[in-house]
Amino acid sequence: MSLVTIKNLWKSYGNNVVLEKLTLNIEAGEFCTLVGPSGCGKTTFLKMLLGQEYPTKGTFLLDGKPFPEEPGVERGIVFQRYSVFEHLSVLKNVMLGIELEQSKFFGRLFGKAKKQAEKEAMTMLEAVGLADSANKYPSELSGGMQQRLSIAQSLVKKPKILLLDEPFGALDPGIRADMHALILDLWKKNNLTVVMVTHDLHEGFYLGTRLLVFDKVRHDPLQPNAYGARITYDIPVGETRESVLEEIDQTVKI
Ligand SMILES: Nc1ncnc2c1ncn2[C@@H]1O[C@H](COP(=O)(O)OP(=O)(O)OP(=O)(O)O)[C@@H](O)[C@H]1O
DSSP states (O other): OOSEEEEEEEEEETTEEEEEEEEEEEOTTOEEEEEOOTTSSHHHHHHHHHTSSOOSEEEEEETTEEOOSSOOTTEEEEOSSOOOOTTSOHHHHHHHHHHHHHOTTTSOOOHHHHHHHHHHHHHHHHHTTOGGGTTSOGGGSOHHHHHHHHHHHHHTTOOSEEEEESTTTTSOHHHHHHHHHHHHHHHHHTTOEEEEEOSOHHHHHHHOSEEEEEEEOOOOTTOTTSSOEEEEEEEEGGGOOHHHHHHHHHHSOO
């Protein structure tokens, strides 16, 4: 059974059809990269996977069952802009995820449970290369380090699916390369399934095992919102030739 099953899925906001007729299965362990023109519904798609938005119609299953109605620990997300808490130290930012999950009412742990959470958070910080910055505050971190922290925050909850919304879009090229190595390493070591939106076709091609292109194929100039985006390419990256990338580059305004 696929981890995610999507069949004939539509998503509209009022009269604005954003996505139409999406059909795809995502298998556990895949690294799907998603590209497409601005406004074609990529973030909306991630939000549906996260449980923050719902399809208007169609089949949408996680592990063969209807998607849980709220974001849960099985799914974690990292956005382009850092989503960390400025008033908490790096370590506390990562611990918070564990604390909120284990102590839903107080959001705090004590004694042994707190020590254990601290240990797990430190292990995660080591994995993302931030152990030396555990006692710093987010404002003292560079952009790349803040994204490492966001990734640690998501991964400490041990999600099955990691959703990444242009996580490296705001970073300098050199730092991006480090982040690429980090995310590939974490993906492999944690048996993650990743769905990542990017505006960089080559980044999508480099990181993913599967490249999905979202684009509108139907247009009505008088009613620009009447039709939504579909999946126009769904290609296993290992089998993608440079000529296919050039074709996508020329036909889709990413
Ligand atoms: N909560 C909402 N209410 C109404 N319309 C929305 C909402 N969220 C998104 N939209 C609309 O859905 C469409 C798709 O938006 P979305 O952010 O998913 O696109 P995107 O492909 O991620 O764009 P970008 O690449 O610029 O980030 C847009 O027309 C947007 O205005």
